[in-house]
Structures are given as C-alpha cells and as structure tokens.
Amino acid sequence: MAKPKAFLGIDLGGTKIHVVAIDQDGRVRASGRAATEPKRGYRKVLATIAEVATSVADEGEVRIKDLPAVGIGVPGIVEPRKGRIVMAANLGWSDRDIATDLGELLGSPVVVGNDVNMGALGEMAFGAARGLRTAFAAYVGTGLGGALIVRGKVVNGAHGFAGELGHMPAPFTQRQCGCGHRGCLETSASKTGMMQRIAEGVARGEKCLLPRDGTLKTSAIRKALDAGCPTTMAAVDELAGALAYGLASIGTILDPQAFILGGGVVEGLHERIVPMVAEQMPRHAALYARHAPDLRVAALGDDGVATGAAFAAMQRA
Ligand SMILES: [Zn+2]
Known part of the structure; x- marks a missing residue:
C-alpha cells in the first residue's frame, strides 16, 4: 500500500x-x-x-x-x-x-x-519531547493530567492508570476531588483548585480583583496578577507549589530526562509558573538539589x- x-x-x-x-x-x-x-x-x-x-x-x-x-x-x-x-x-x-x-x-x-x-x-514525535527516551508530561487545565514516557513509549500501566498525576495523594490538601477522594494533587494543581483557593480566600475576607462570574480565564488571571491581586497570587503560588511537589515525587521514582508542561493554565501562565516550579522542586527532592530539573513547555499547544x-x-x- x-x-x-x-x-x-x-x-x-x-x-x-x-x-x-x-x-x-x-x-x-x-x-x-x-x-x-x-x-x-x-x-x-x-x-x-x-x-x-x-x-x-x-x-x-x-x-x-x-x-x-x-x-x-x-x-x-x-x-x-x-x-x-x-x-x-x-x-x-x-x-x-x-x-x-x-x-x-x-x-x-x-x-x-x-x-x-x-x-x-x-x-515525543514532533514537539518538546522529541528524541527523549524517558520523560514525564504534566497537563494543567481544568484538572491535572500526566503521562509517563519510558524507553520512548507511553506507559499505560496494568489498568490504564499510569501517570495519573492529578490523583496522586498530596499531604497539604484535604479538598474534595472529582474522583471521590479527598486530598488529590489536582485539588491544588489545576484551574479547579485555583478557583477553590480563591473562593476560600474571599470567604475569609481576602481582597480579590478577579471577576466573580464563576469562570476563570487565564487572561483574567494574568490581569489580576499584573494588578497585584493577593488572592490570585496565593492561588498561583499554591498551584506551582503543588505541581513542584508532584513532579519532584515523580522525578524521584522515574528520574526522567525532562518534564513537559502543557495544558491551558501552563500555556497562559508559563512565564510565571515554570520558574516557580523549578525553584521549588529542589526543596522536595535531593535529586533536584544536585541536578536542576529540565522543565519544557509543550510545543504543540491546542x-x-x-x-x-x-x-x-x-x-x-
Ligand atoms: Zn482525585
């Protein structure tokens, strides 16, 4: 043929x-x-x-x-x-x-x-992970997705769950997750997690410059950050900190050549988020205190x- x-x-x-x-x-x-x-x-x-x-x-x-x-x-x-x-x-x-x-x-x-x-x-075929044998991809959007690449192949696992970063247990959150459990990583490291952090802040009387219309566009987040909104900053900090914790944990198991970061939140806010993640990963894993993590923004976008x-x-x- x-x-x-x-x-x-x-x-x-x-x-x-x-x-x-x-x-x-x-x-x-x-x-x-x-x-x-x-x-x-x-x-x-x-x-x-x-x-x-x-x-x-x-x-x-x-x-x-x-x-x-x-x-x-x-x-x-x-x-x-x-x-x-x-x-x-x-x-x-x-x-x-x-x-x-x-x-x-x-x-x-x-x-x-x-x-x-x-x-x-x-x-792996055409973008930021080209030529890599071992890598981990994390996509931050409404939720938090992950994919494990070993020997140049995506690993699915015994039940299709391999790389499910979003539902990894995180010791710093007790929020309810969509999967039915409490304290999954994506309840901090996702757009949903950010919205919840912001709602909690506002309920405590924190000032917030974001429009309160139930949606959260990355363009609105950028605007609020530029205007110095303390609640938005805290929510982005929490997201980056949670992501750093998750990637450092994965890194300790897999020791990948690089991490690929994608999804709507990363696409819109990577200048802010990626350096924060790079700075915080060494706090969680000795590996990254010795070798700076290679964090790459996904190249293929939508x-x-x-x-x-x-x-x-x-x-x-
Ligand atoms: Zn979950």
Missing part, C-alpha cells in the same frame, strides 16, 4: 471535538472543529466526529478508507489494546467499545488512547492531542 499523504487524529474533549490531518513530519495540512455536547448521547457524538473527520480528510486530500488507522484521544481511562473506554467522567460514558463503533462509521480501524497520553506522544493521535495511527502504517 502506498504511504498516505496525511494521517488523521481526533481530540475528543468534553466541550469540543478537534480533528487534524498531519503529514509525515507532523505539519497540520487541514483541521476542523465541532462542539461535543455530550448530553446528546454517545451515538450522536460519534456521528459528529465522523462528519468532521470526513471533511478534514477531504481537505487533507486523503480517503479515510485508504488509511491504515485513524487515531483518537479520549478524556478518560482507556484500555488501549481493546480500544475500549473504561470511564470518561466528563462525557458521562463508561464501558464503550469506541474502537469498534467509530471504526464502523469511518470504515477504518481506530486507535484509541487517553488524551493526555496522546498529547505526550505528539510532543493541536497536541490530535497530532499525537494521528501519530499513533501513523505507527500502524
């Missing part, structure tokens, strides 16, 4: 579906988006994915039927070999054979992976998960 001109990767998020067609060098030839609206149900979401994928394939000048596979990154726990979603809380799905169901719609085999793992794979998914499909070729 001739090598296809492009490969398709899908980033299935809780709010949006993002599809890219990339060439062999990871350049995006075509892309498309649609709203996920998971409340419509599993089948309707799959139909939308197939629609966007078909139009992106047309624009990228490939036929889906000619591809060895199409890749998809899913926000949840995935059994990668079977391509089955064990649980995707943000979508309200559990125990779904998405590889078979989407494969039937597309007329092509489908490679399924956790979205953070796909993002890390993209960074296209990372879809690009990694397309690369996973390319590996099937």
Whole structure:
C-alpha cells in the first residue's frame, strides 16, 4: 500500500471535538472543529466526529478508507489494546467499545488512547519531547493530567492508570476531588483548585480583583496578577507549589530526562509558573538539589492531542 499523504487524529474533549490531518513530519495540512455536547448521547457524538473527520480528510486530500488507522484521544481511562473506554467522567460514558463503533462509521480501524497520553506522544514525535527516551508530561487545565514516557513509549500501566498525576495523594490538601477522594494533587494543581483557593480566600475576607462570574480565564488571571491581586497570587503560588511537589515525587521514582508542561493554565501562565516550579522542586527532592530539573513547555499547544493521535495511527502504517 502506498504511504498516505496525511494521517488523521481526533481530540475528543468534553466541550469540543478537534480533528487534524498531519503529514509525515507532523505539519497540520487541514483541521476542523465541532462542539461535543455530550448530553446528546454517545451515538450522536460519534456521528459528529465522523462528519468532521470526513471533511478534514477531504481537505487533507486523503480517503479515510485508504488509511491504515485513524487515531483518537479520549478524556478518560482507556484500555488501549481493546480500544475500549473504561470511564470518561466528563462525557458521562463508561464501558464503550469506541474502537469498534467509530471504526464502523469511518470504515477504518481506530486507535484509541487517553488524551493526555496522546498529547505526550505528539510532543515525543514532533514537539518538546522529541528524541527523549524517558520523560514525564504534566497537563494543567481544568484538572491535572500526566503521562509517563519510558524507553520512548507511553506507559499505560496494568489498568490504564499510569501517570495519573492529578490523583496522586498530596499531604497539604484535604479538598474534595472529582474522583471521590479527598486530598488529590489536582485539588491544588489545576484551574479547579485555583478557583477553590480563591473562593476560600474571599470567604475569609481576602481582597480579590478577579471577576466573580464563576469562570476563570487565564487572561483574567494574568490581569489580576499584573494588578497585584493577593488572592490570585496565593492561588498561583499554591498551584506551582503543588505541581513542584508532584513532579519532584515523580522525578524521584522515574528520574526522567525532562518534564513537559502543557495544558491551558501552563500555556497562559508559563512565564510565571515554570520558574516557580523549578525553584521549588529542589526543596522536595535531593535529586533536584544536585541536578536542576529540565522543565519544557509543550510545543504543540491546542493541536497536541490530535497530532499525537494521528501519530499513533501513523505507527500502524
Ligand atoms: Zn482525585
């Protein structure tokens, strides 16, 4: 079979579906988006994915039927070999054979992976983790995701949980986590954690310059930081400190060549957060008192998960 001109990767998020067609060098030839609206149900979401994928394939000048596979990154726990979603809380799905169901719609085999793992794979193939054998990727957004790269491969673990940094126990927080436990790291090191820290501060009578409309945009956080808002500063400090603790702990086990930091919060605030994390990691681990951690900002941004998914499909070729 001739090598296809492009490969398709899908980033299935809780709010949006993002599809890219990339060439062999990871350049995006075509892309498309649609709203996920998971409340419509599993089948309707799959139909939308197939629609966007078909139009992106047309624009990228490939036929889906000619591809060895199409890749998809899913926000949840995935059994990668079977391509089955064990649980995707943000979508309200559990125990779904998405590889078979989407494969039937597309007329092509489908490679399924956790979205953070796909993002890390993209960074390894074409981004900030290129050429690394051992690395750890942490994505700070609404939650905190992580991916473990060992010997140049993403490690899924026995049950698909490997690298789940966000749900690592953290001794400094007792906040309730979405997973049902208390005191998970992401209750400090995520946007959700920051919002909670800010709400707690305001309840104690701290001054806060952020708009109190229930959302938290990184642009608003930057503005509040520039204006010297003490509560926002404390929330960013807490996030960076928690992330430093988590990465130092992972580092002690894995001793990776580098850490890749991504996700919306890092993208918007990395000039502030990355130096704070670098400064604090040596306090938690002797390793980083001797060797400064190599902290790299993810290079693929919003296209990372879809690009990694397309690369996973390319590996099937
Ligand atoms: Zn948790």
